[in-house]
Amino acid sequence: xxxxxxxxxxxxxxxxxxxxxxxxxxxxxxxxxxxxxxxxxxxxxxxxxxxxxxxxxxxxxxxxxxxxxxxxxxxxxxxxxxxxxxxxxxxxxxxxxxxxxx
Amino acid sequence: xxxxxxxxxxxxxxxxxxxxxxxxxxxxxxxxxxxxxxxxxxxxxxxxxxxxxxxxxxxxxxxxxxxxxxxxxxxxxxxxxxxxxxxxxxxxxxxxxxxxxxxxxxxxxxxxxxxxxxxx
Amino acid sequence: xxxxxxxxxxxxxxxxxxxxxxxxxxxxxxxxxxxxxxxxxxxxxxxxxxxxxxxxxxxxxxxxxxxxxxxxxxxxxxxxxxxxxxxxxxxxxxxxxxxxxxxxxxxx
Amino acid sequence: xxxxxxxxxxxxxxxxxxxxxxxxxxxxxxxxxxxxxxxxxxxxxxxxxxxxxxxxxxxxxxxxxxxxxxxxxxxxxxxxxxxxxxxxxxxxxxxxxxxxxxxxxxxxxxxxxxxxxxxxxxxxxxxxxx
Numbered sequence: 001x002x003x004x005x006x007x008x009x010x011x012x013x014x015x016x017x018x019x020x021x022x023x024x025x026x027x028x029x030x031x032x033x034x035x036x037x038x039x040x041x042x043x044x045x046x047x048x049x050x051x052x053x054x055x056x057x058x059x060x061x062x063x064x065x066x067x068x069x070x071x072x073x074x075x076x077x078x079x080x081x082x083x084x085x086x087x088x089x090x091x092x093x094x095x096x097x098x099x100x101x102x
Numbered sequence: 103x104x105x106x107x108x109x110x111x112x113x114x115x116x117x118x119x120x121x122x123x124x125x126x127x128x129x130x131x132x133x134x135x136x137x138x139x140x141x142x143x144x145x146x147x148x149x150x151x152x153x154x155x156x157x158x159x160x161x162x163x164x165x166x167x168x169x170x171x172x173x174x175x176x177x178x179x180x181x182x183x184x185x186x187x188x189x190x191x192x193x194x195x196x197x198x199x200x201x202x203x204x205x206x207x208x209x210x211x212x213x214x215x216x217x218x219x220x221x222x
Numbered sequence: 223x224x225x226x227x228x229x230x231x232x233x234x235x236x237x238x239x240x241x242x243x244x245x246x247x248x249x250x251x252x253x254x255x256x257x258x259x260x261x262x263x264x265x266x267x268x269x270x271x272x273x274x275x276x277x278x279x280x281x282x283x284x285x286x287x288x289x290x291x292x293x294x295x296x297x298x299x300x301x302x303x304x305x306x307x308x309x310x311x312x313x314x315x316x317x318x319x320x321x322x323x324x325x326x327x328x329x330x
Numbered sequence: 331x332x333x334x335x336x337x338x339x340x341x342x343x344x345x346x347x348x349x350x351x352x353x354x355x356x357x358x359x360x361x362x363x364x365x366x367x368x369x370x371x372x373x374x375x376x377x378x379x380x381x382x383x384x385x386x387x388x389x390x391x392x393x394x395x396x397x398x399x400x401x402x403x404x405x406x407x408x409x410x411x412x413x414x415x416x417x418x419x420x421x422x423x424x425x426x427x428x429x430x431x432x433x434x435x436x437x438x439x440x441x442x443x444x445x446x447x448x449x450x451x452x453x454x455x456x457x458x459x460x
Contacts, residue, residue: 011456013344013346013349013459013460038349039344039345039346039349039460040344063349065352085352085353085355085356086356086359086360088353088356089353089356089357089360089362090360092333092353092357092454092456093331093333093362093453093454097454097455098454098455098456098457100456100457100458100459102346102457102459102460
């Protein structure tokens with residue numbers, strides 16, 4: 001078993017139009033956490049929303065399969081780490097727990 | 103078997119989809135397995151707890167009475183946000199169960215203490 | 223009531239189909255069907271699960287039943303061992319059946 | 331690691347189940363143990379053998395079964411959620427005097443205790459929902 005050194009992995013699968021969901025997630029973030037954007041959540045890896053998320057100072061990941069499916073590969077903020085399913089699983093193991101925001 | 107502390111998050115008002123009931127059922131089931139369960143009521147979920155709900159005319163089973171049973175299942179760690187109480191002009195005295203009102207920053211540290219979080 | 227009539231009121235697990243048709247004498251007949259004799263101590267439990275259901279709209283599982291018994295009848299009767307000795311099946315299930323309540327969820 | 335999944339989604343909205351399936355495949359490929367996949371809420375409506383999938387669409391339920399066969403997955407459907415949505419195995423069909431059982435073979439109906447056990451027995455619980 002690999003050692004868990006990170007805290008909470010926040011998994012978001014909705015667009016930022018779900019303002020309450022994003023607010024809840026932000027309110028619970030602490031240093032040591034990270035955010036993974038999946039499904040419709042990957043739209044938040046672009047534009048102003050990406051800037052807002054990066055300001056939170058936690059690692060920001062986005063599932064590449066969902067990015068490609070939505071045709072936004074060219075618009076992803078360069079500071080977002082685009083990950084495949086295997087890395088998603090690795091993150092889920094490296095962080096002590098996950099919270100799914102949906 | 104390691105002790106697992108479980109946090110269940112409620113986010114919906116009464117008479118919405120089944121997620122409040124589904125989450126409550128998880129709480130009762132986990133209590134039977136001696137899993138320590140705490141509950142966090144966010145935003146509209148606070149409205150689920152208002153005293154004096156009379157839903158007979160809706161012909162829909164009301165969860166409020168089952169929430170009152172939580173203490174009988176030794177589930178007494180219930181949390182909500184001070185900001186939500188202010189938003190809905192409520193106080194904890196308006197609620198049918200005994201809840202602890204916390205700030206957003208306290209919520210973040212609260213969540214840290216749990217091994218598993220379910221947020222339906 | 224004859225056996226067939228009585229069985230027609232129950233589901234396959236012996237729980238009453240129409241919860242509103244419960245009476246004390248029906249409870250006694252349901253127990254008789256199991257060759258089980260209801261004493262005053264059993265009636266205390268049956269009344270406790272009924273009161274629990276009326277208050278909370280849920281049939282109690284073991285832990286809350288024990289707690290409800292302790293509140294009403296004191297620590298000696300608020301023990302799972304006391305209830306286990308009293309009933310032949312799982313106490314929350316058997317008491318719910320005689321009390322005309324739905325099967326308790328999540329019963330171990 | 332030992333991982334369990336809780337799926338709380340509808341097959342007719344969103345892609346949560348597809349994401350969960352890919353996650354499961356990837357976790358198994360990396361050598362992790364999937365202790366249980368627990369299907370809850372609206373998800374269970376889709377685990378009916380009476381469902382007809384258009385020929386040009388993917389049958390996600392069938393994909394779970396393929397994975398269960400190759401990797402011995404424990405696919406548990408919440409019994410209370412299933413029965414109220416008309417998804418019955420033979421035992422529940424008999425119990426409630428219904429015309430037919432329709433739970434897809436390979437999935438098992440059981441109580442929320444199986445979710446509690448999954449929480450206790452796993453290093454991680456991942457929720458996929460919509």
